[in-house]
Amino acid sequence: MKRNIYIENKPLEDARELFASRLEACGYFEPKAEEIPTLEAYNRISASAIYARRSAPHYVASAMDGIAVAAVETESANDYSPLTLSSDQYLEVDTGDYVPPQFDSVIMIEEVNLTEEGARIIKPAVPWQHIRSIGEDLVARDMIVPSGIKLGPYEIASLLTAAIERVAVVKKPLVYIIPTGSELVERGSLDMAPGEIVESNSYMLAGLAREWGAQVIRHDIVPDEPSLLTGALQEAVAQADLIVMCSGSSAGREDYTAELIEQRGELLVHGLAMRPGKPAILGIIDGKPVIGVPGYPISAQLVFNLFARPLLYRKQGIPAPEPETVEALMARKVASHMGVDEFIYVNLARIQDKYIAFPLNRGAGITTSLVKADGVALLPRGQEGCQAGEISPVKLMRSRGIIDKTIVAIGSHDLSIDFLTDLLARNHSLRLISTNVGSMGGLMAMMRGEVHFAGIHLLDPATGEYNLSYLERFMCGKSWLLVNLAIREQGLIVKKGNPLGIKSLADLTRKEVRYINRQKGSGTRILFDYLLGREKIASPAINGYNREEYTHLAVAAAVKNNACDTGLGIYASARAMDLDFIPIAEEMYDVCLLPEVLGDKRLEYLLETIRGSELGTLLQKAGGYNLKLTGQIRAANSL
C-alpha cells in the first residue's frame, strides 16, 4: 500500500537560509512602495526618507504674550524714566502671532503697562528677544523621518505640519491563505457530523500576518481535489506576495501541496528536523514563496512564525522585533526527540523572583494551547530533553507585565476556579492560570514551591476528614493556609432521564453500564475508591474503571456524548451539560495557599474574591455547592 513518508529531515537553519537565499535570487525582497494620503498612513512604514516641504513657523512669530517692538526704539527706557511707545511703535501680540518686519523683538506683557497714551516700558528690548524665527521648529528640507520608520501619531502630525499631504510608504505584502481539506467546515455548530473539523487555522494565521504588517486574502476551503487545489494556487500566485497552504489535520494531506509545488515551481523543503512542525513545506512558484503549514494549530503557528514572519518583515524593509526572553526554571522534565529542534510551549509565572515555566500539553490539537501559552522554549537538536529545575531561555509570546501579574493554581478541578479566574481578571487585573492534575498532584507542586495555591479535596479514609491529615503529612516545613472554597456534592452523572436506572454505586457492576473514571491521585478517584471499599465492590467488576478523564466537565461530556453511561463528578458539571445527577457524597473543596509565595497583595485579592458576594452568587447559580464554610480558614501552619 502506498503511504506518504516525509522525504526530509532538514535542519531548521538550513531551511531558513535556503528559502531566504532563493527568494533573494528572485529579487523578492526588493521593496515596493506606494503613495498614499498622509492621513491614511498611520502605522505604515516610510518607504524613503521624508523631508519637510515647508518651515514651521513659516513666519516670524511671537514666543510670548506681549507687544512687538523695534528694539532700537526702546533703547532709552529705564526704571527712572519709563518710555511710552505710541500706537504705531508697537503691536499687541499673543504667543504664536505674526510679528511684522518693522518689529524685531517682543516685550512680555508682564513688563508692559498699557495706558491710553500707549505702552509704557521700563527696560529696553534686546533685538530678537522672545521671537521665534522662521524654521525654529522645522526648516523646509529637514529630514522628518528616514526610511523604514513606522508612522505613528507624532510622525503623522509632523508631516501635516510640514505640508506633506501624501507619503511614500512600503506596500503591505499580500498574504494569500488557502485552507485545504475535505473534512473542514466553515463554521462550528452544535450538530456537526463526526469527522468534521472547523477550519480556524487560516483565521489564526491571518491575524498573525496582519500583526506583522501584511494584508490578507483568505480563500474559501478547498477540498482535497487536485484540480481545485491547482486552481486556487494559480489564483494565489497571480496576486500574492506569499502563499500559505493550510492543511487539514489529517496526516498525508501535506503531500498534495508538495506535489503541486513541484509541478508548477520549485519544491525546496519537505520535512523539517523539528517538533512540532515537522511536515512543513517550502517552495517557490513564479518567484513567490509558498509555505505549506501542517494542520495542527501549534505546528501551523510555529512554522508560520519561523518562516513567514522573517520573510514578511524583510519584504517591508524593517527588522522583525525581537521577542523578549526570560530565563525560566522548568517545572517538570521534558523529553525531546533526538535529532530534532524541539519547541516547548509553556506557561510562565514569577514565583519568588524566579520565572517558572510550566510546559503545556504537547498533544493538544487545538488553539487553546496557544491561548494559554506565554512563551516558547527551544531544546536544540542533540540535547536530550530538559530536566525539572533546569534553566532554559523562554521567548515571550505575551507581555512580561501580564506574566508578572499571574497566580498559578494547580490541583483538583472545580468550576469555582473558573469563576475565580474571571473575577480576579475583572476586578484586579490578575491572571489566574490553573492546571488540573488532581489534588495529590497539586500538593506535590506545592511542596516544590512551584505554585501559589492548590485546590484539593482529599478524603482521609481512616477518619472521613478532608485535606488536613494530608497537609500535615506532606507540607511540614512550609507555611500554609487552608481555606474552604465550598462544600460540594459528588454524585453519579447520568444521561437525562437516567435511562439505565442507575441509583447507587452497586449499579455500576451491571454489565451494560459503561463507567468513566477520574485519573489516579484526583480527589474524586480517592473518594470513589473509598466508597467502593466501604460498599465492598471490587474495581474489576466495573466496566470502564481503567478509562480516565481529567476533569469533571470531561466526565460529563463523555456521558453527554454517549462515550459512556456514567461517571462520578460534581453536580455543577452535570447541570452545565444538562444531565441528571444521583447524589452520593458531600466533600470539602479547599484551597491550600502559600502566603509567603503569593505575597501580601495577591493573597489579599484572592481571599477577598473567595469571600466576596460575586463568587457566592455564581456558585449558587451553578448549584450543588454549600457555602456555609466558604472563605473560612480551616487550618494554618506558620513557621
Added chain:
Amino acid sequence: MKRNIYIENKPLEDARELFASRLEACGYFEPKAEEIPTLEAYNRISASAIYARRSAPHYVASAMDGIAVAAVETESANDYSPLTLSSDQYLEVDTGDYVPPQFDSVIMIEEVNLTEEGARIIKPAVPWQHIRSIGEDLVARDMIVPSGIKLGPYEIASLLTAAIERVAVVKKPLVYIIPTGSELVERGSLDMAPGEIVESNSYMLAGLAREWGAQVIRHDIVPDEPSLLTGALQEAVAQADLIVMCSGSSAGREDYTAELIEQRGELLVHGLAMRPGKPAILGIIDGKPVIGVPGYPISAQLVFNLFARPLLYRKQGIPAPEPETVEALMARKVASHMGVDEFIYVNLARIQDKYIAFPLNRGAGITTSLVKADGVALLPRGQEGCQAGEISPVKLMRSRGIIDKTIVAIGSHDLSIDFLTDLLARNHSLRLISTNVGSMGGLMAMMRGEVHFAGIHLLDPATGEYNLSYLERFMCGKSWLLVNLAIREQGLIVKKGNPLGIKSLADLTRKEVRYINRQKGSGTRILFDYLLGREKIASPAINGYNREEYTHLAVAAAVKNNACDTGLGIYASARAMDLDFIPIAEEMYDVCLLPEVLGDKRLEYLLETIRGSELGTLLQKAGGYNLKLTGQIRAANSL
C-alpha cells in the same frame, strides 16, 4: 487691561484623583458591552468570560494514521502467531478521523501489514490507545478566556472551534476631538499667510486614542466664536465618552474652554502644577469628562497621556500597560521650576552599557520633538532640576530594541548626516540620532564619552589645517579615529539672482545688507571669524553679526524667507532652498569616531556606509562636495 491668568496650580495627583473620583460618582466607569461577530473581534476586549459551546473533538477521533479496531478482538495477536483482521474487524483511519463506536483503539500504520486477506498485526491493542476522546482539547462549558482579555489570533481561532459565532466585547469608548482656534487651518501649504497654523494636534491625539482602544470623531476646526464652540461641545457631549478641546497655540485661548465647561457642567481643574501642560483643563458635563489640552504639541501629548489614557483604559475595564522604565544618566543639566512636576522629554542611547538621556529642546512648539523623543523623565516638585551625570528613571516611549540600536552623533550639521541616517536605517536598521551643537560642542561631548561620533570642521587659524590640532589638544587619553566625510564648499548664501550684488565678504559691511550668523563654537562661525580677520573686517561693521542660527538649512531658510539677505553656509543648503551661492572657501568636514564606544559591528556599518557608493551618489546630487578623501582615515589615536 483684562488678561487671563491661570486660576490654579493644582498638583498632578490631586487633579487625577479628583477627576477619577468625580467620574466614578457619575457611574462613568460602568462597563459597556456589545455583541459582535467573532470574526470581527480581533483586538477587542472580552466583556465577560467566554465558555465553549461545543467540545473538540466532538467525536471519538484517531490520534494516529492506522487502523481502528476493537481491542478485545486483537488479544490473541503476537510475534509468533500474527493475527489477520477481516475487513469488518477494522477501519483504515487517518489522524483526526472519526472512530465509530464498534472500535475502541487504533493501531499505528507502521505496526500493520495490510494484505489482500485483511490487516495483519503482531501485537494486541490496549483499549483506548491512540484514541482522542471527546473534549480532549476542549470540553463544552470550558472557559476559553475570562473577562478583560484582548482577543488575538489564538483566541479568535479557539472561539471559532468552540462554535462561538458572536462574542460580547467591551464597547470602544468614543473620543470626540474638537480643534479650536481662529488661526488654525486644515491643511499646510507652501503659501500660508503669516500667523496661520496647521491643525495637527487633533490627528496626533486621535492616533493615540486609537492606540489605547478608543474610536475617534474629529470635529472640523472651530474658530474662537463662543456660539460655535457651544454648538460643537453640545454635539460632542450628546454622543461621546470623552470630549477633548484642542486649543490653538495662542495663550489665553484655553479660557474659552474653561468658561464653557463652567456654564454647562462642572469645572474641576484649571491649571496644573506641572510643566509642560500647565494650562490644562478638566471638567464634567452631563457625566462626560471634558479635557482641555493646551496648544503646544508636547503639552497636548502630556496632558492627554496623563488624563485621557488612564480614563480610557479604565473605561474598557483593563489596566493601562505600564511603559518600560530604564535608569539613565542625564547628559546635561536640566533646570526645573520649583513647585511644579517637570517632565523632560529625552533621546536615549546605550553607550558602553549605560543609558544616556539627552534632553530635547523644551522650547520646541511642534511635533518633531515628539517624533524624536524616546522617553520622558519626571523631575518631581520640590526637586531642583537635575545635574549632568545624575541618574534618573526614564519611561520609554519607544521599544528598547530600537534604543539599543541607536548611534548618537553630535557636532556640526551637514546634509551628509541626514543621508547617513537614512542609509543606516535602510540597510542596517540602525538609528542615527544627531544633535547640532556645532563642532566644538561635539568635541566636548566626545570628551565626556557621551556620544559615538562627532561631525567637525574646525579650522586652525594658525596653520589653515582642519580638525587635527583640536583633536590633539582636547582628545588626549582617548582612542579616536578621524575619517573624512567630504570636502565641502562654504560660501555666502544669497537670494535668487543676488539682488544686492554681494560678491565677497567686504559687501557684508554695506548698511543695507542684513547678515545672519551661526552660533559660537560652530565650525562655520570659526571660519567666518578667521576670514573676517584675514580681510581685516571688524565684526560690529556687519549688520546681524549677533543674530544666530544653528544649522546651514536654517540660515538658508532665513535668506529664503527674507528674514535676512545673506549668511555663510554650504552649497547644498543654498541649492535645497533654490538660492544663489557665492563660493568663499573649501573645508574639511570630518567625523571623529570613538571606536571602543561604538563597538565593532556599528563601527563597521558606519564606515561601510561612509565609504559606500550610495552616500557618494547622494552627495554628488546635492552638490558642493568634493569626495576625493571621503572615507579615508585622516588620523587615529589608539591607546
